Amino acid sequence: MPNSAASPPSAPPPTAHFYPAETPRGEVVVYSGALDGQSGTRFFKAEGSVSLRWSPSPAMQWSATSPEFDIGFDPTTGHLALEEIRITVPEKHPFRVTPRTPPQQDDARWNGRGPQPRIVVGTPDARDLTHATFLLANLPVMPVAGTLRDKSTWYAGRTVLTGANWKVTLDAPHDHQETQRDLKENGGYAATHTGRVEREDGSDFSTQDLQDVLHILRYALSLACGRWTSPILPVAYNNAAEPTWSEWASPLVSPWRTSFGLVDSHHPEQLQELFARIAAAWADPLKQEVVQRAIYYLIDANDPHPLELAVSSAQSGLELLAWSELVEDRQAHTAGTYKMLKAHESMRELLALHSIDPMFPPELTELSSVAAKLTNLSVGDGPEILTRMRNGVMHPTRTKPKFTSDEWYDAWCLARHYLQLAILGYIGYQGTHRDPAVKVHWTGQIEDVPWNPSNSVTGRQ
Incomplete structure (x- = not known):
């Protein structure tokens, strides 16, 4: 909690940024002044700014005015230009933001606003x-x-x-x-x-x-x-x-x-190790690619609308990690033998590498009814249940069983549980995490990773 008492001598001020956000939701201006514009084959001068705006979603935008008129008219064709108007910053090193002065109304014959493509300013190959x-x-x-x-x-x-x-x-x-x-x-x-x-x-x-x-x-x-x-x-x-x-x-x-994140707000050591492990993995180009894609899949899976698609995203992430670990890293399979595995078999082998229990946690009670609906299960563990549920969506028939939203919800929790642990195992993480399979968390509750159960943390009851 903020305290207005005398500050501790060692407490530093917060980091200042060159482009400050004056209010949390206010636009962040990175440039203001002269701008160059292009509409079709016509070039024109303008005044305006480039800024980051938060609504409706974070995006760089330009806004500009010009004393010229008929900006959208292309003199080479005699018609309106069909291309979007492009605005560029003329200065090579625009590391300054001057106060914006609105032009006189009589001088402004055109004004516009549009998306600003990515710009790198300054020295692109600086090494100092x-x-x-x-x-x-x-x-x-x-x-x-x-x-x-x-x-x-x-x-x-x-x-x-x-x-x-x-x-x-x-x-x-x-x-x-x-x-x-x-x-x-x-x-x-x-x-x-x-x-x-x-x-x-x-x-x-x-x-x-x-x-x-x-x-x-x-x-x-x-x-x-x-x-x-x-x-x-x-x-x-x-x-x-x-x-x-x-x-x-x-x-x-x-x-x-x-948040469906794995870090608990009262355990900063989790974030510290996560950063260090991903930074270490970045030195290997293949690991870098796999980590990026696996995190994409997990974040997609964290969006439960709809649940079926979220479960499928998590399984795609598990298949990515299974190939990477079983074929590329550990060479437990050749590409040929791996392709002979069924989806749930490769998933099961991946989980075994990191001591992740393939049987679904008992608190995911709805998965027992899913298993009962699925006939001819060879094992009936989590990987097989998830695979059969996804196959039923991808290849529907009149005879395949249908599942309730509660059953899909528990499958979603299980799929994210597997993928989150598989990512942590892949980067060598040894700490604790918030487990998606625990459906009700309280602040400060964390769980061990199964390959390092010696953390003595508050976990499931």
Whole structure:
């Protein structure tokens, strides 16, 4: 909770970002001033701005006015231009945001607004970067975070992540509780954190290195909270403390919803290990590709609308990991012998690699009735039940059994349980997690991963 008492001497202020979000849902202006426009074959001058706007979804947009008229008229054809109007920033290094002054009404004969494609500004191949800052949206705040100060207010708001010689600092503003409350009540999008990334040993890095760690952070944070969140509008500084590189792009961020993430807000050590493990996996191009795709499948599976599609997404992720582990990494199968396996058999072998019980947890009570509906089951464990349910949707007949929404819900919990654990096993994670198979969680409740049951955590009763 924020406290207006004297700040502890060691409490730092939150990280400042070059492009600040003045309010959590307010637009973030990255440029204002002269703009170049093109409509068909016609070029024109304009004044305006480029900014990130949150509604209806986070996107970079331009807005501009011009004293010219008939902007949409193409003089070479004598007709209106069919292409979208394109706006570009003329300056090579536009690391400044000047106050916008609306043009006089008499001077503005045209005004428009449109989507702004991705722009990289500054030095694209800089190699003398010392740190970078960025914004984050829709990321929950950990109440056990480190202490920050804002003038006379000090509060818990800092999370520090390390791995692969990277140090990432995530800071929430002092009014983060109001923002979280607003998101929970109204949904949508809002800036929730500022961030800073640097080398742990203080050494320089390149723009390519920076893009790699920002991708690592995107996947670690998104896996942690069960929906997409990404570093936004990063700005990198060189060893002269000057801004030298930035990326203006529409971010990948999911609208706020109840989190199905594996990290509990009272256990920051989970997020720390998650970041370190994904950062370590990033050094292997194949592991990097597999981790990215598997997380995509899990986040798709976290959306239960509809449940059948969510279960199918989770199974696709399991098939990806089964191939990667059984054929590429451990060479337990050749490509030929793997193709001879049935879907539930490869899934079962994948689970066995990480001591994941193929029998469904007893709290998923509806799966017993599913098993009873499915005749001719060879085993009747979780992988076979999930496969048979999906096959019934993909290849329906008049005789195959139908399942209730409660039965699909428990299948959904089981599929995510398997995929989440398989991802954690693939990256070598050893800590605890929030288990999707536990349908009712309370704050602070976590479970062991089955291949490391020595954490002595509060789990299922």
